[in-house]
């Protein structure tokens with residue numbers, strides 16, 4: 001895959017210039033600077049993923065990692081801290097020798113994101129580590145609170161870290177910025193952030209993260225759809241009755257309550273992860289796996305999603321809040337922040353006209369499961385019946401994204417020795433049994449590797465982010481109070497009624513309960 005190729009399809013003035021130099025295996029000095037280097041994400045995900053990549057020999061030769069944060073740490077303190085993290089959250093326990101080698105390339109620069117002087121210090125440390133060589137490549141990872149995204153990027157620009165005036169990109173090496181979510185809190189703030197990022201970096205240098213895209217099973221969606229001829233002919237309104245995307249979590253908001261109460265489920269999960277999954281299920285087949293083709297096709301789906309304004313949002317959305325949320329530390333006792341959402345969306349195009357897409361996500365639910373269920377239409381004429389007391393279910397296909405990664409296909413079979421009565425059974429594929437010797441890597445491994453290699457396919461373009469905000473904005477403006485629901489359930493009953501209006505019900509083929517999730 002290459003960030004630089006185009007598919008010739010787009011008639012849009014694409015926001016993706018194609019001038020980045022390619023970054024095939026190189027001996028040029030390459031440095032990854034992690035802003036927020038001591039934070040939760042760096043400790044739990046980034047360093048464990050980087051170490052894992054190092055062990056697999058998938059990092060640029062001699063990659064150096066600099067943690068940048070406010071604490072006053074030495075390089076050795078930081079190495080120890082990260083060693084503890086990789087021991088706790090990664091694979092260090094079995095690989096102490098490899099860690100010793102890896103840790104030699106880890107450094108720390110104490111600094112404040114708002115202080116231009118500290119960027120100057122970072123710059124001289126970088127130049128020292130680069131041994132004054134050029135070209136030298138730099139990846140800046142903004143693993144910091146969203147309010148710092150704009151100022152940090154501006155400081156990267158004014159300090160010269162993002163690019164030296166008068167020097168071309170090829171001479172000085174590539175510069176890229178990885179920006180974590182949430183990217184904005186609504187359309188206006190996302191546009192403003194895109195503008196300020198665009199003053200420093202060109203779009204091809206910006207890697208906006210949605211970690212769902214780094215998940216193997218999410219990428220498998222593309223492989224499943226576009227490498228098998230048997231499903232794609234059915235993948236449309238002629239055969240599909242409805243599509244359901246569930247991302248339920250058992251955990252409550254816990255110690256993230258302060259952040260969560262300001263965000264809520266729409267910003268936290270729907271605007272990004274769920275809409276990403278929807279685009280991958282609904283998109284047209286791209287003609288190449290490059291960043292432009294993929295992202296152009298995904299945004300076409302977002303553009304086709306029907307936008308009914310506040311009334312449409314009220315009619316097609318159920319919000320919920322788990323009982324006990326208001327007692328969480330950090331939550332405003334009068335808060336109406338939703339912790340659950342169920343949505344009915346329509347994609348107004350030739351392929352999907354009239355097919356409801358149901359999205360459901362929430363905290364404190366019955367089970368942690370992320371799955372996509374394609375429910376097919378019933379046969380036009382039925383000659384058989386279900387066993388007395390049973391109900392016949394139409395064919396469905398479930399893509400189980402986590403935790404039990406795999407695929408289930410449900411079909412009708414004859415019950416033996418019971419006349420012509422039928423039952424529904426699943427044919428299943430599970431990654432853990434099919435690929436016994438291969439672990440499924442963490443999403444951040446893939447994303448960090450892609451960012452270092454200059455492949456933006458699994459990152460989000462500015463126009464996508466903005467369009468996703470346009471879709472959810474009426475939901476954010478909703479004045480409806482969320483329905484209370486019991487923790488440990490599948491959300492408020494109103495979410496079931498939403499589907500019942502169309503004669504549907506929530507399906508779950510992947511989770512422990514294996515049926516219904518309702």
Ligand code: BG6
Nearest residue numbers: 181211247249268269273370402
């Ligand atoms: C994050 C959200 O983006 O995704 C969290 O901020 C959520 O609230 C998490 O728990 C879910 O990710 P995963 O990979 O566990 O499904």
